[in-house]
Structure formats: C-alpha cells, structure tokens
Amino acid sequence: MPVSQSAPGDSTPEPGAAATWPRKRGGFLLSAGILLLVWGVVIAIVNPRGEFMVNDDWSFVKLLEGLEAGKMTATGWGHGGPSAIVHVLWGGLFTQVAGFSVTNLRIAVLCLGVVGSLGLLGLLRGSGASWWLSLLGTLTVVLNPLFLSQSFTFMTDITFATLATFSLLFLQRGAETARPLLIAAGLLFALGSILTRQIGIVLPAGFVAACLVHDKGMELGRLRMILFVTVLVLIPWISFEVFLYTVGSTPVTQHDVITNILRKPLEKGFFNYLDYLFSMVFLAEIGYLGFFLAPLLIVRARDDCRVKSYRVFLIALSVAFAVIEVAILTGILRPPVLFHRNVIFDFGIGPILLKDTYLMEIRRGPTIPPALYYVLVFLAVYGGLTLLRDGVSFLRRFPWRGPDGDASTEPFPAVLALACAVCYLGIITFTGFHDRYLIPALIFLVVWLVAGPFGRNGYRWRLRDAIPGFLLITLMGGLSAAGVHDFAEMKRRLADAQQYVVSTLNVDPCSFDGGFEFNGYHCYRKDLNPVEGLSWWWVEREDYLLTLGPLPGYRVVRTFPFKRMLGDEGAVYVLQREKDG
Numbered sequence: 001m002p003v004s005q006s007a008p009g010d011s012t013p014e015p016g017a018a019a020t021w022p023r024k025r026g027g028f029l030l031s032a033g034i035l036l037l038v039w040g041v042v043i044a045i046v047n048p049r050g051e052f053m054v055n056d057d058w059s060f061v062k063l064l065e066g067l068e069a070g071k072m073t074a075t076g077w078g079h080g081g082p083s084a085i086v087h088v089l090w091g092g093l094f095t096q097v098a099g100f101s102v103t104n105l106r107i108a109v110l111c112l113g114v115v116g117s118l119g120l121l122g123l124l125r126g127s128g129a130s131w132w133l134s135l136l137g138t139l140t141v142v143l144n145p146l147f148l149s150q151s152f153t154f155m156t157d158i159t160f161a162t163l164a165t166f167s168l169l170f171l172q173r174g175a176e177t178a179r180p181l182l183i184a185a186g187l188l189f190a191l192g193s194i195l196t197r198q199i200g201i202v203l204p205a206g207f208v209a210a211c212l213v214h215d216k217g218m219e220l221g222r223l224r225m226i227l228f229v230t231v232l233v234l235i236p237w238i239s240f241e242v243f244l245y246t247v248g249s250t251p252v253t254q255h256d257v258i259t260n261i262l263r264k265p266l267e268k269g270f271f272n273y274l275d276y277l278f279s280m281v282f283l284a285e286i287g288y289l290g291f292f293l294a295p296l297l298i299v300r301a302r303d304d305c306r307v308k309s310y311r312v313f314l315i316a317l318s319v320a321f322a323v324i325e326v327a328i329l330t331g332i333l334r335p336p337v338l339f340h341r342n343v344i345f346d347f348g349i350g351p352i353l354l355k356d357t358y359l360m361e362i363r364r365g366p367t368i369p370p371a372l373y374y375v376l377v378f379l380a381v382y383g384g385l386t387l388l389r390d391g392v393s394f395l396r397r398f399p400w401r402g403p404d405g406d407a408s409t410e411p412f413p414a415v416l417a418l419a420c421a422v423c424y425l426g427i428i429t430f431t432g433f434h435d436r437y438l439i440p441a442l443i444f445l446v447v448w449l450v451a452g453p454f455g456r457n458g459y460r461w462r463l464r465d466a467i468p469g470f471l472l473i474t475l476m477g478g479l480s481a482a483g484v485h486d487f488a489e490m491k492r493r494l495a496d497a498q499q500y501v502v503s504t505l506n507v508d509p510c511s512f513d514g515g516f517e518f519n520g521y522h523c524y525r526k527d528l529n530p531v532e533g534l535s536w537w538w539v540e541r542e543d544y545l546l547t548l549g550p551l552p553g554y555r556v557v558r559t560f561p562f563k564r565m566l567g568d569e570g571a572v573y574v575l576q577r578e579k580d581g
Helices: 026-046 057-068 085-098 102-126 131-142 145-150 157-177 180-194 198-213 215-220 222-246 256-268 270-304 308-329 355-359 370-396 412-431 435-451 463-504 516-523
Strands: 545-547 554-562 570-577
Touching: 026 102, 026 131, 026 463, 057 085, 057 102, 057 516, 085 102, 085 157, 102 131, 102 145, 102 157, 102 435, 131 145, 131 270, 131 435, 131 463, 145 157, 145 435, 145 463, 157 180, 157 198, 157 412, 157 435, 180 198, 180 222, 198 215, 198 222, 198 412, 215 222, 256 270, 256 412, 270 308, 270 370, 270 412, 270 435, 270 463, 308 370, 355 545, 370 412, 370 435, 412 435, 463 545, 463 554, 463 570
Parallel strands: none
Antiparallel strands: 545 570, 554 570
C-alpha cells in the first residue's frame, strides 16, 4: 500500500502507537480559522434572533424562570425530563450578562456549539490526525442538520454534546500523559453532562470499560480510576437525584424513559418488540449514522477498493441503486419516502409543531423527490455497512493486544470513544429516541473512526483523498443551513402571529391554538385533559388557530408571509372557525 508524504503539520501516529499531542500548531490554527469562518457564514445565513421557542426548550425557560424566583420546578414536562441544571444555569449566567431574552438563551447555546466544535477539532488533532482530517471530522458533526439546527435552540442537546466532547478531550489528554488532574477534569465535565442529561453516565461508564480492557488502564491503575469515577461522578450525581426527589422535582427514577424499558416489550409482544428493535438499530440508528458519517468514510473509499471483496460489494450496491433509480424515474417503482420524525422531515428541518403540519400531517412546503431521496438512502446504506464492517473488524481484535501480548494495538481514545458510543446507542435503543438523540453518538463515532480505523495500516491519508468528503459535507452543510434558515424565518413570523392574536385581538393565550411551544409555555398543566377536536398541547379553547395554510371550516383573519431558501414563499395563517349557518 502506498504511503504518501503528509501535509505540513501532520502527525499521524504509527499503528499501535499512543496518540501524541501535535507539536506544530500551524495546522490546528489553520483548521480552527476555517471552522470559525464556516460558523460565521452559517450564523449569517440562519440569523439566531427572534423571541420564539423551539420544541421542548420552553420547559427549560420555565425552569430558569423558576430558579430565578427561588423555586426548583419540574425539570421537564409530563412524567419527567432531563435534569438540565447545568444547561439552565449556563443560560442564566449568559443572560445575566447579555440580558434575559429567548434570543440570548439561544445565543448561549450557539456559543457552546462553536466552543464545542473547537474542542472536537482539538480532540481529533490530539489523536494524531492531520489538520485537514481533523477539520473534515469536525465539519461532519457541525454541518450535520441535527447538530446545526439544535445549535439555534435552547434545547439541551448541544450543551450535552459540548460537555461530552470536553470530557473526552481531557480524559484522552489525561490518559496519554498519566496526569490525574486532567482525568479529574474530564470526569467533572462528564458530571456536568449527566446534570444536563442523565444519559451522560455513558462517559464515566465508557471510561471505566476502556480502562478495564486496555493496557492504559493498568498504567493508570484500574481501581484508582474506578475510585475517581465514584467520588467525582457517581456520588455527586446520586446526591443531586436525591435532592430532586426531596424538593418534589423529577429524579431519573420517575422519568418515562425508565418505565419505557419495561413497558414497551409488554405492550408490543415478543416478536413485535424484536421487529421494533431491529428497525431502531438498523433503519434509524445505523441508517442515519451511516448517512451522516458518509463524508468522513468516503475518504477511505479509494483505499478500501484495494480489497477485492469490498470492491465487489461497492459495485453491487451501486448497480442495485442504479436499477432502483431507473425504476423510480420511469414510474415502474414508487417506493415510500420515510423519515424518523422529529427534527428532520420531508425536505425540511423543524419540528414544526402546529395543528395542520404536525397533527393533521398536511404538506405545507416543498417535498423531496423520491429519486433524490434514494440517492441519500444509497449513502446511508454505504455508510452504515462500512461503519458495521469497521466495528466488527475493531472488535475482532479484542483484547487489542499485539503479537507479543503486552502492547495494545488500538489507541486508548478510540477504545474510549467506541465504548461510549456502544453504551449510548444501547440506552437510546431500549428507551426510545428522536433523531436529534444521535448527535452524541455521531461525535463518539467520529472520534473513534479518526483515532482508530483511520490510523491503521500505516497509511498516511492525502488531502486529495478528502476532496469527495469535503464536497459532500459542503453540500450537506449548505442544505442544512438553508433548512435552519427557513425554519427560523417561519418561527419569527409565527411569533409575530402569536403576538398579534394576544395583543391586537386581546385573546387569552390558552384560548387559542398557537402551537406546541406557545401553549406549553403559557398553559402547561399536568391535570389538563385534552378536549376532543383540539390539539393535545394544553389548548383549552380554539377561538383562533395558527397554521401554515388555510383549512376548510375556517376563515382567514390575517397572514404573516415569510421567504424560504428551499422552495416557494410560505405564510403563517391566523384562522377563526366559521360559525355554522
């Protein structure tokens, strides 16, 4: 296999060697500058301003308002939600400086997204990857539609992802240099992630697992590391959960996700539950992750094709999808267009939680052509199967020792990241998940790929190998930024429509349907039973209804138009039900 000269600033380790922090900073500064430039372009396109809420972030706004009033309210809506305390405190700290507004809360999370991406860049660079491979891995995460969209909300996903990234960064650096203070810092970041979303327990769990199976654990002292995890993570976390219980809030034991583990198998039955798990793992998780990781995986396509079996697989896959494309274009085949609904939907980014679009499922915008959709499916299948191949190959080398039996052949960061990914995916498989839950798994797998499979065989990846990957992530990023822009524009006009109904028409917020987030923030009550014919999100009366289009039986009171980058112009409609007769 040919070995090329690396680009300036490269420090790709030999196989089996420990990752070393790069001595040359020029490559990191160049990639960091490009990353910040990309963020600047995205922010200019999307525009984070607007007094609107997205998805569940209204509940975190209410939690922050409760804390500022001296009360620890429920940490979610329904039967429990994430602990969120670190996330909410960060939002409160930011708004103490910038002023309280939903816009500033959203910018607080956006800042974490930018900082977290720089941390990921440093983590990948520290694993020994070249500056451009580190940049491509980071952009694979940043320009992903899930990560990008959640960076413009006050949801917990980006806060959690940033804390998890810095936890891995410090754990990697601490293990590499055998410095307990850095390991302690990594575990404290892990604690912060748990106090944002309890699933952050995968970080200390993955660290302990990596220490138990990797030689690095023997160097660090396995019992010592377990003691670190117990004192710095487990005891503080359990103490906080007990505190939540004593003040009447929602500890993890009262969350729906816990009861779902036992409830779903009983509701679905054995065979239906197996079918459900199969669809979650292979169609939702592996399919989505394969597509999102395709820009990074495609870097190795030329090298992979040197292996005959893989070359045959890629040719067969390409021919199969070419036949499907021809059948679609000629009308012979009309396959379905399916998305795992939450943030990403048919040619859009959301979620758009209005009665007509979400509950009635009426199309109010452009739809993706089936032929284009199955190009994305091709990338998902290619990426997913390649990811599985790498995973199986990685695990077959267990316990990751060399021929002499005393040297680990896999770098510790790769083992740590894969252990975290397996723990994380295992939990969300059994508890249920939305597409945005895949953001941390994406980060773990990018770290694993760059630190592990990409560093094997002594191959020094050339910049030209990454051209297809950079082209693909640029296209994905452009569509993601345009989709988030369209969503933000719609939300700004929706906020104008809500204000118009409340201030100009003098309607009580709970007497009209302004959408999930609006009614959740103003009208949430645990004991409110949904009224037949009305949206379930705490709508007591439907004097007016906000939609993205007209509905039969309603008259249009006013429209609030907005422009899309993807598709035709749209508008928010203020509707009033027509009186009978």
